[in-house]
Amino acid sequence: MDTETEKIYVSELVQVTETTSSVAMEKLGFQRCMEKLKACNVTVDLIATDRHCGIRALMKKEYPNIDHHFDVWHLSKTLQKTLLAKSKTKSCEQPASWIQAVSNHLWWSAHTCDKDPELLLEKFSSVVYHTANIHSWDTCNKFHRCEHPPIREDDEVEPAWLKLDSPAHNALKDIVMDKRLLKDIRFLNRSCHTGSQEVFHGAMLKYCPKRQEFDFPNMLARTQLAIIDHNENSGRQQAVVRKGHKKGQKRYNVVFSKASKKWVIKPIYEAKEYSFIYDLLMNAVAMKIGHLHVLPPVKKDLPQNIARVPKPSKAELVNTLKARFGKS
Ligand SMILES: [Zn+2]
Structure with a gap:
């Protein structure tokens, strides 16, 4: 894949708020991404996914003109x-x-x-x-x-x-x-793999760690930061030795692979580029002094929690617990 195709174009959170199973959620998220790309006039010629049954059926039914490949x-x-x-x-x-x-x-x-x-x-x-x-x-x-x-x-x-x-x-x-x-x-047969997507998931974990809870504007901003970081750094070249008798040679690291239980060689890439931070800081200052006006994100009507049934009273649950252990 070239650099352009590795970039993440979905600039907004795809919210899946229904209380659905993770399998159905994956399909729903995929469907919403596709709709959003269509709304942004992005033409998708080829798409690579895992062998998710729902997505496979969806591609056949809704997107028969897109070349569907597996990772x-x-x-x-x-x-x-x-x-x-x-x-x-x-x-x-x-x-x-x-x-x-x-x-x-x-x-x-x-x-x-x-x-x-x-x-x-x-x-x-x-x-x-x-x-x-x-x-x-x-x-x-x-x-x-x-x-x-x-x-x-x-x-x-x-x-x-x-x-x-x-x-x-x-x-x-x-x-x-x-x-x-x-x-x-x-x-x-097109040898597609979603490695760059895995790299993006890594960036998401850096900006939106799973152990922390974020409110909607925070989650939106952090996801957008992960996307900017990913897009700025996708397509980095393999680093080369800069001086000495090995000057110009490609750099590698020798690491022990837990999967294969063998020592393997991995390419070292050029350092990541973070100059976009300065533009963001400049904009933040401009917003603070009133030279730049940005509307706050519109908070969607999200459900309070993922429960499918109404919340019972605490007293009711305490009584159920006591009854289970045979106490009055
Ligand atoms: Zn042979």
């Missing part, structure tokens, strides 16, 4: 969880060692399929052959052999090969070739 990260997480659950069953422990490799293979397949869903499916499902030490086949139309360098028989491979048609290999095959999974993997 690679969410699908790879589901795949990992399914493999992990299966590897906890008897005589199927071995696929556990392949979880990270299968997930990496999904990312690679989505990234290198040239937007072709057929090629993507053939590349992804070839992992069934590779895990059994088979690196070429003639059962596909477009992808016929692994793209890694040749492996010699005496090469030590990690993780160990699965025996063809063994319970472990069949278990992995059942998961990888699951019809519903393959149907959804077709929607990864």
Whole structure:
């Protein structure tokens, strides 16, 4: 995705005030965002979401002209969880060692399929052959052999090969070739992922920590600050070494990943830019001395709480509690 598409354009809070379940709330929030974008004359050509059933049905019914894709990260997480659950069953422990490799293979397949869903499916499902030490086949139309360098028989491979048609290999095959999974993997052919959205959620937590309660104007202002911060800093480049003999080389950090339980390399990005704060401070001073007039936010009619039934009296609840413990 380019920098422009990574920016958050929803400049107002999308309020979901109905007492709905979180699943329905997600759909309602999504729907309101889409309506707001339409009202702002923003044309949406493509959208990437997780595999939320309600949103999937909504996209099909209400937005048939928008190209709907799934986020690679969410699908790879589901795949990992399914493999992990299966590897906890008897005589199927071995696929556990392949979880990270299968997930990496999904990312690679989505990234290198040239937007072709057929090629993507053939590349992804070839992992069934590779895990059994088979690196070429003639059962596909477009992808016929692994793209890694040749492996010699005496090469030590990690993780160990699965025996063809063994319970472990069949278990992995059942998961990888699951019809519903393959149907959804077709929607990864643009290799979309919502990483920038996760970065924005991180910014939201910085400005609107969950442990604190904020009133409506405060919440609105903090959300807007998170959006400004995100938009000012999206599309930062990887930092480079500025001096010495490594000058110009890209910078990385070595960190221990809790997920993969391995040391991994992560790029270091350029420092964040906060010069927008000075404009905000200037405006705050201008407002204070009366040179700038901004209308306060219109407070929407929000319900007092999320309860679906009226609040009983305290005495009534005390009596219920006493009755439960058999006291007069
Ligand atoms: Zn292979």
